[in-house]
Amino acid sequence: MRLERSTIDKHGSGSAILIPEEPEDMWHAYNLIQPHDHLRARAMRNVKKESSTGTVTSKPIKLDLTISVISTDFDIGSGQLHVAGRVAVENEHVKLGSHHTLDLELNRRFTLIKGVDSKGGIWDSVALEMLREACETERKAELWAVVMGEGTANICIITEHQTIVRQRVEVAVPRKRRGGIDGHDKGMEKFFSTTLSTLLRHMENAKSTQQDTEKTTPLLLASPGFVAQAFQSYIKAEATRTMNKTLLALVPTILVAHSSTHHVHALKEVLSSPAIMSKLSDTKFARETALMDKLTTLIRQDDGRAWYGPREVERAVDKGAVGRGGGVLLLSNALFRAQDVGERKRWVKLVDKVRDVEGGEVRVLSSLHESGKRLEGLGNVAAILTFPIEDLDEEDEEVVNHAASGEEMVI
Amino acid sequence: MEESPSVKSKDLNVAEEFEKSGMKRMANFVVIGHVDHGKSTLMGRLLFDLNVIDQRSIDKLRKEAETIGKSSFALAWVMDQTSEERNRGVTVDIATNHFETEKTRFTILDAPGHKDFIPNMIAGASQADFAVLVIDASINSFESGLRGQTKEHALLVRSLGVQRLIVAVNKMDTISWSQSRFEEISQAMSTFLTTANFSSKGITFVPCAGLTGENVVRKVQTSDASWYTGPSLIEALDASEPGKRHIEKPLRLTISDVFKGGVIAPISISGRIEAGSVQVGDAILAMPANETATVKMIEVENKPVDWAIAGQIPTLHLTDIDPIHLRSGDIVCTPKDPVKLINTFTCKILAFEHVLPSSVDVFRGRLHTEGKISALLARLDKATGEIVKKKPRVVKPGEVSRVTVVLEKELPLEVGTRVVLREGGNTVAAGLLEG
Ligand SMILES: Nc1nc2c(ncn2[C@@H]2O[C@H](COP(=O)(O)OP(=O)(O)OP(=O)(O)O)[C@@H](O)[C@H]2O)c(=O)[nH]1
Ligand SMILES: [Mg+2]
Numbered sequence: 001m002r003l004e005r006s007t008i009d010k011h012g013s014g015s016a017i018l019i020p021e022e023p024e025d026m027w028h029a030y031n032l033i034q035p036h037d038h039l040r041a042r043a044m045r046n047v048k049k050e051s052s053t054g055t056v057t058s059k060p061i062k063l064d065l066t067i068s069v070i071s072t073d074f075d076i077g078s079g080q081l082h083v084a085g086r087v088a089v090e091n092e093h094v095k096l097g098s099h100h101t102l103d104l105e106l107n108r109r110f111t112l113i114k115g116v117d118s119k120g121g122i123w124d125s126v127a128l129e130m131l132r133e134a135c136e137t138e139r140k141a142e143l144w145a146v147v148m149g150e151g152t153a154n155i156c157i158i159t160e161h162q163t164i165v166r167q168r169v170e171v172a173v174p175r176k177r178r179g180g181i182d183g184h185d186k187g188m189e190k191f192f193s194t195t196l197s198t199l200l201r202h203m204e205n206a207k208s209t210q211q212d213t214e215k216t217t218p219l220l221l222a223s224p225g226f227v228a229q230a231f232q233s234y235i236k237a238e239a240t241r242t243m244n245k246t247l248l249a250l251v252p253t254i255l256v257a258h259s260s261t262h263h264v265h266a267l268k269e270v271l272s273s274p275a276i277m278s279k280l281s282d283t284k285f286a287r288e289t290a291l292m293d294k295l296t297t298l299i300r301q302d303d304g305r306a307w308y309g310p311r312e313v314e315r316a317v318d319k320g321a322v323g324r325g326g327g328v329l330l331l332s333n334a335l336f337r338a339q340d341v342g343e344r345k346r347w348v349k350l351v352d353k354v355r356d357v358e359g360g361e362v363r364v365l366s367s368l369h370e371s372g373k374r375l376e377g378l379g380n381v382a383a384i385l386t387f388p389i390e391d392l393d394e395e396d397e398e399v400v401n402h403a404a405s406g407e408e409m410v411i
Numbered sequence: 412m413e414e415s416p417s418v419k420s421k422d423l424n425v426a427e428e429f430e431k432s433g434m435k436r437m438a439n440f441v442v443i444g445h446v447d448h449g450k451s452t453l454m455g456r457l458l459f460d461l462n463v464i465d466q467r468s469i470d471k472l473r474k475e476a477e478t479i480g481k482s483s484f485a486l487a488w489v490m491d492q493t494s495e496e497r498n499r500g501v502t503v504d505i506a507t508n509h510f511e512t513e514k515t516r517f518t519i520l521d522a523p524g525h526k527d528f529i530p531n532m533i534a535g536a537s538q539a540d541f542a543v544l545v546i547d548a549s550i551n552s553f554e555s556g557l558r559g560q561t562k563e564h565a566l567l568v569r570s571l572g573v574q575r576l577i578v579a580v581n582k583m584d585t586i587s588w589s590q591s592r593f594e595e596i597s598q599a600m601s602t603f604l605t606t607a608n609f610s611s612k613g614i615t616f617v618p619c620a621g622l623t624g625e626n627v628v629r630k631v632q633t634s635d636a637s638w639y640t641g642p643s644l645i646e647a648l649d650a651s652e653p654g655k656r657h658i659e660k661p662l663r664l665t666i667s668d669v670f671k672g673g674v675i676a677p678i679s680i681s682g683r684i685e686a687g688s689v690q691v692g693d694a695i696l697a698m699p700a701n702e703t704a705t706v707k708m709i710e711v712e713n714k715p716v717d718w719a720i721a722g723q724i725p726t727l728h729l730t731d732i733d734p735i736h737l738r739s740g741d742i743v744c745t746p747k748d749p750v751k752l753i754n755t756f757t758c759k760i761l762a763f764e765h766v767l768p769s770s771v772d773v774f775r776g777r778l779h780t781e782g783k784i785s786a787l788l789a790r791l792d793k794a795t796g797e798i799v800k801k802k803p804r805v806v807k808p809g810e811v812s813r814v815t816v817v818l819e820k821e822l823p824l825e826v827g828t829r830v831v832l833r834e835g836g837n838t839v840a841a842g843l844l845e846g
Contacts, residue, residue, distance in 0.1 A: 172738070174670035176493050176504050183670055184493055224527035224836070225503060226495060260527070260836025263781045265770045269835050300765035302805045308768075377768040377783055393804060 001025040001134040004109060012122030013115025016131060020106055023079040024159050027368065028134035029104055030074040030081050031333055032112060032127060036120025036341065038088055040066040041102045041110035047093045063093060067100055068117060071339070076164055076368065119341065124348045125355070126336050126364065145220040145270075146199060148227050149262030150188065153195045155202060156264060157217075158271075160284050162368040165264055166202045169195045192234040200246060218253035222270045228256050268292075268370040288371035291363060295330060295382055296374075304388035308378035312392040317350060321385040323358030328384040332375045334367040347381075360386075418707050418730065420692025425718045426658050429688075435511065436653045437722060439518040439683070441539035441573075443532060443564040445556030446524035448547040449581045451502050453621030454521050455486030457644065460628035463510045464489055486621065490521045501525050505535040505667075507724070509712045512649050518712075518724055524560055526836060530772075530779055533567060533831055534667055537776040538683040538724060540654035541575035542568045543644075546596060548618070549585040553596055557603075563838055566607055566763060570841030571829050575613045576604065577647045584620040588635035593618045615647045656721040661748035662687030662695070665776040666741045667724075669734065676707045676728035680737055682777070683724045687745065690718035695727075696746040697736050698823035703746055704732035740778030742823040750823035757788065758816050758830065759796075760842035766806040766814070766832075771839060773818060774831040782818040784832065789813045806840075813845070 001018055008014035020026055033039060043065040046058045067085030074081050084101045087094050094100070104110055115122040123131075143158045151173035155166045171194050173187030203217070221228040232254055239247040257276050259266035270276055272289045298306035307316050313329070316322055322329050335347045354360040365372040375382060442450045458464045469485065476485040481500055484491070490506040491497055502523040509518050520535040536542065544565055546553055553561075565576070578600055586592050597616045604614055618626060618639055625631040627644045642650065667682040689695065693706045708728040709716050719725035727743075744750050760766070766784065773782040789798040791811045798813075806812045816832070824830075828844040 172669055172734070175668045175739070176496075176506065224530075225525070226499065230495070258527075260833070261530070261772050261779075263772060265781065266835070296767060296769075299767055299805055302765075302807065307804070374769060377770060377785070379768075393802065 001028055003131070003135045006131075008114075008123045008128075011115065012124055012127075014123065015111050015113040016123075017109055017111045018134075019109045020104065023106070024161055025106075025134065026074070026079045026081045026104065027076075027162055028130065029110075029112075030072055031130055031337060032134070033069055033072050033081075033083055034114070034121050034337075034341070034344070035069050035071065035339055036117040037069045038066055038113035038116050039069055039083055039085065039102060039110060040064060040089075040113070041104060042108055043100060043102055045094060045100070061093065063091065065089075065091065065094065065100055065102065066111075066113075067102060069120075076162070077166070121341050121344055124345075125352055126348050129364070130333075130336075142217050143220055144199070144203065144217055145222065145267060146195065146228075146231070147259055147262055147264055147266055147270075148195070148221070148223045148231065149225075150227055151191055152262045153191075153198075154262065154264050155195070155199050156267070157202075157206065158220075158267070158285060161366045163264070163267065163285070163370060164368070167198055169198050171195075188230070192231055195231065196235060196238060203246065203250075216249045216253055218255065219250055220255045220257060220270065220276070222257045222259035222266065223262060224258070224260055228258075232256050265370055265373065268374070271370075284366070285369055285371070288363070288365050288369060291328070291330065292365075292371045292374050295328075295384060298384060299382075304390045304392075305385050306382065307385065307389075307392055308382035309393070310379055310381055313381045313383045314350060315392045316383050316385055316389060317354055317358070319389060320358065321387055321389055322354050322383045323360045323386060325386050326384065327354065327358060327360030327386045329354045329360060329362045330375055330382045330384075331362070331364050332367045332372050332380040333364050334372070334376065335380050336364070418692045418705050420690065421717060422692075423690050423718055425688035425690055425720060428718060429658065429720055435516050436514065437516040437518070438540045438651055438653050439520060439538055439722070439724060440541050440543055440577075440648070440651075441520040441522050441532075441535045441568065442543045442545060443522050443536065443560075443568060444524055444545035445547070445552075445560045445564075446501060446526070448524060448545045448552065448556060448561075449621045450524060450543075450545045451487035451490040451506070451521055452484070453543075453545055453579060453581060453619070453627065453644075454506075454508065454519050455489035456621045456624050456627050457519075458489055458508060458510060459486065460624055461510050461645075463508070483622070490519075503528055504531045512645065514649055515651075515653070516712075517648065522564075524564075526560060529560075529563070529567075529833070529836075529838070530774060532564065533571070533774045534777045536564075536568045536571050536573065537665070537829075538667065539568070539573060540722070541577070541651050542573050543577045543579055543648075545579045545581050545621075546600070547582045548580050548589075548592055548596055549582050552582070557599075562603065563763075565604060565609075567831060567838060567841065569607055569609060570761060570831065574609065575651055576609055576615075577644070577651075578604075578614060578616045579644060580616060580618045581621055583618045583631075583636070584623050584625065588618065588631070588633060588639075590638045593639075615642070615650070617642060617644050617647050619644050654722060657686040658688055658720050660686035660721070662689055662743070662745040663750065664689070664727075664743040665778070666697075666737060666739050666743060667777045668739055669737045676730055678732065678734040678737060679726055679728045680743070681724060681726040682739075682743070684719060684721045686721050688718055688720040689725070689727065694746055695729075695743050696749050697732065698742045698744060698750050699752050699821060700736035700741065701749075702732055702736040704729040704737075740776060740780075744823075750825055752821040753824055754818045754821040755785075756816055756824065757813055757845045758842040759791065759811065759813050759845055760806075760832065760840040762806045762808050762810050762812065762840045763838045764808055764834075764840070766812070766840055769834060771816075771832040771834050773816065774833065775822075775824065775828060778822065780818055780820065780822060782816055784814050785817045786815040787812060788815060814840075814842075816842075 004017040006016040066089040068088040069085045081104045090096045147154045153169040171191040174183035257270045473485040506521040522532040522535040663685040710726040770783045790800040790803045832840045
C-alpha cells in the first residue's frame with residue numbers, strides 16, 4: 001500500500017490518503033476501515049437527468065463520494081472489499097445521508113478519515129501500527145503451497161499476512177483392491193494432472209495482477225507419505241515433456257515437505273519445520289507459528305505461566321504479569337475489526353497498557369494465517385506471563401452436567 | 412411421475428434368510444502394529460499355508476521381489492500390491508483378504524504401520540471385530556515400537572471399540588525362540604494393555620515367525636521352542652468369539668471405497684455394514700449427499716449374493732445415482748430411517764495428549780474431516796463420569812473430559828459413534844459422541 005499523504009493530529013484524528021497496489025493491500029484496508037470512519041473514494045452513481053423535452057434519463061457518472069462507514073464486506077478469495085455507508089459530504093448529484101457502497105479497487109486512491117464522528121474510533125496505536133505495516137515497502141515473502149493427500153489437494157497462496165485457499169481439488173482415486181491395481185494408478189495420474197492444471201491456472205491469474213511478471217513464486221508441496229514427492233516427479237516429467245516455460249521455471253523452486261494430513265491447517269507443521277523455516281527466512285507467518293508453538297507448549301505444562309481467553313488475560317495483565325522480562329500479549333487482528341467500537345477500545349487499551357506501561361511485548365496475529373486461527377480457537381487472546389498465576393479462571397459459569405454416573409467410559 | 416425401479420427386489424426377510432442359511436460364523440480382524448514388525452508377511456504366510464495363495468503365485472512374487480532386491484518382502488507382497496508399496500517396502504493402505512477355517516470365515520484387514528498412514532489404519536480398525544497386534548521381538552525393535560505405533564495402535568483400536576486382541580510376538584526366529592524374551596514382552600504388554608482398559612481375558616499372546624511360518628498355521632518344530640505349549644496363530648484366531656451383529660437395526664454402512672465396478676453397474680461401493688441389512692433391489696440413501704440409489708447387485712468376497720448383513724463388508728453395485736454423490740467415508744442408510752447431519756456435537760473423550768481448544772482432524776472410519784475442539788466443557792471422573800472440574804484450561808493425557816467439537820461441514824454422525832481426534836499427525840484423543 002502506498003501512503004500518499006497523512007494528516008493525523010496528536011489525538012488521533014485525521015486522514016490518510018492510500019493507494020492499494022497489490023491484492024493483499026485490500027486485506028489491510030479491510031482491517032483499517034471501521035464503522036463511523038469516513039471514507040472517500042471514486043464511485044459510480046446513476047444520476048437522473050431531465051432533458052428539455054421532459055424525458056427523464058438515468059446515466060452513470062463517476063464522482064468522488066465521502067461516506068460514513070456502516071459495514072465492510074471482504075471476500076478473501078477475490079480480494080474484493082465493499083464498504084457500505086451513508087453519504088457524509090453533500091454533493092451536487094447525491095443527497096446527504098443516502099446509501100452508497102464503495103468498491104475499493106487496486107491502484108485507485110482512497111482517503112480514510114478517523115476521529116470525525118464521536119461514535120467512531122480514532123487512529124489509535126493499533127491502527128497506526130497496522131498502517132505502518134501495510135505500507136512497508138520491502139519485498140515480501142510469497143509462496144504457493146499445495147497440501148495434498150491421495151485424491152485431495154488444497155492449493156494455497158501464502159503471503160505475508162494471508163493464507164488463501166485458492167482451490168480444493170478432489171479426484172476420486174480408487175483404493176487398492178485384489179486384482180485391480182490399475183484403477184488406483186490411473187486415478188493418481190488423473191489426480192496429478194488435474195491438480196497441476198488447476199495450479200497453473202491460478203498462477204497465471206495471479207501473474208496478471210502482478211507488476212513484476214518475470215518473477216517465479218516458489219512452490220511448496222506437502223503431504224503425508226509419498227504423494228508430494230510423487231507429484232514433484234510428475235511436474236518434472238511434465239515440464240520436460242511439454243517444455244512449457246512456466247513449468248520449467250517452476251521446477252527448481254519446488255520445496256517438498258512432510259505434513260500429517262492434506263488439510264490446510266497442516267501447513268503450520270510444515271512452516272515451523274527447520275528445513276522450510278530456513279528457506280522462508282523471516283516471514284511473519286514463520287515467526288507467528290513459532291510464537292504459537294511456544295504458547296501452546298506453556299499452556300500444556302499447566303503451571304499458570306500461560307493463559308488464554310479474554311477475562312483470564314485481562315486479569316493477568318491487571319496483576320502485572322505480562323510485562324518486562326518475557327511477558328507477551330497475543331491478539332488476533334479479528335478483535336480490532338470488532339463492529340462494536342467499545343470492544344475495540346477494550347483491546348487497544350490492553351495493548352497500550354502492556355506495551356507502554358508494563359513494558360511487555362505485543363503481537364497482533366493475522367486471522368487469515370493458521371497461527372491466527374489457532375489463537376482464535378483460544379478466544380482470540382492469550383498471554384505468556386512473567387510469573388505463574390493460578391486460578392485466573394475462577395467463578396466460572398455453570399456447565400450442564402449430562403453425565404449419568406456409571407455409564408460406560410470412553411475407553 | 413414415479414420412475415419404475417430398475418431392479419426387482421425379492422423382498423426377502425433378510426434376518427430370517429440369515430437364520431435359515433446356516434451361514435458359517437464370520438469375523439473381520441485388523442492387523443496392527445509398528446512399521447516393519449511383519450504384519451503383511453505374517454498375513455501372506457497365513458494365506459500361503461492355508462492354500463489360499465498357491466505356490467505358483469508365491470514363486471512369481473519371489474522372483475519379482477528378487478529383481479528389485481527386496482526378496483525378504485515376497486510374502487508381504489501378497490498384501491502390498493501397489494508399485495509404491497512394493498518399491499518402498501511399506502504398506503500404505505488397508506489390504507483386504509479372506510480365508511476360512513472349519514468354524515469361521517475370516518476377513519483380514521492388513522493395516523499400515525507407518526505413522527503417516529494412521530488415517531488408513533483407523534479406517535481398517537473401524538471395520539474390525541477384533542485385532543491382531545504384531546510385535547517384532549528382536550533386540551531393540553520391540554522397544555522402539557513401544558515408543559512408536561505399538562502403543563498408539565493398541566489405544567486406537569480399543570477406543571474404536573475393539574475388546575479382543577491377539578498379540579503376535581513375531582520374528583521369534585531372530586532370537587532363537589527365547590522364552591525369556593517372549594515372557595518379558597508379554598509381561599510389559601499386559602501391564603500396558605490393562606491400563607489401556609483391555610481385560611486380560613480378552614488378550615492372547617502367541618509367539619510366531621511369519622517369515623518361516625513357525626507357529627502360524629504349522630506348529631513350531633525347533634527344539635528351541637519346546638517350552639511353548641500354547642496355541643498357534645490360527646488356533647488363537649479360531650478361538651475368537653464372533654462380534655455382535657445388529658441385524659434388526661436400520662441399515663448403516665460406511666463407504667470405504669468407491670470405484671467403477673465394470674460392466675455390471677456404473678458405480679460400485681464397498682464398506683462394512685455396521686447395522687441392519689441390504690438386499691438386491693433396495694433403495695439406499697447416501698449421506699451427506701442425501702441422494703438415493705438402487706442396489707443392482709451385491710457381492711461378498713467376490714461372489715454374488717442376494718443380501719448382506721451387519722458385520723459383512725460387501726460390494727454394492729449401484730444404479731440410479733451420479734457417482735459424484737458417493738465418497739469414501741460417506742454413510743449409506745435406509746431412506747426410511749436416515750442418519751441426521753450435524754456439525755456440532757459434544758463428545759466424551761479420553762486424552763492421548765494434552766488437549767486445548769484447537770483445530771483437529773476428526774476421523775470416523777474412512778471419514779476424515781477438519782474441525783475444531785471449540786470448548787473444554789469439563790474434566791470428568793474416569794470411573795463415574797461425574798464432573799470434577801468445569802471448563803478446565805487444558806486436559807492432560809489419560810484424563811477423561813467432555814468437549815465441544817465443531818466440524819467444518821455437516822456430516823452424518825450419530826450418538827454413540829466413536830471418533831478419533833488428531834492434530835499434527837498425533838492422536839490427541841478418542842471419543843464417544845454424546846449429542
Ligand atoms: N526374520 C524375520 N523377518 C521377518 C519376519 N516377519 C517379517 N520379517 C521381515 O520384516 C520386514 C518387514 O515386513 P512387513 O511384513 O512388510 O512388515 P509390516 O509390518 O507389514 O510393515 P508395514 O506394513 O509397512 O508397517 C521384511 O523384510 C520381512 O521379511 C519374521 O518372522 N522373521
Ligand atoms: Mg505391511
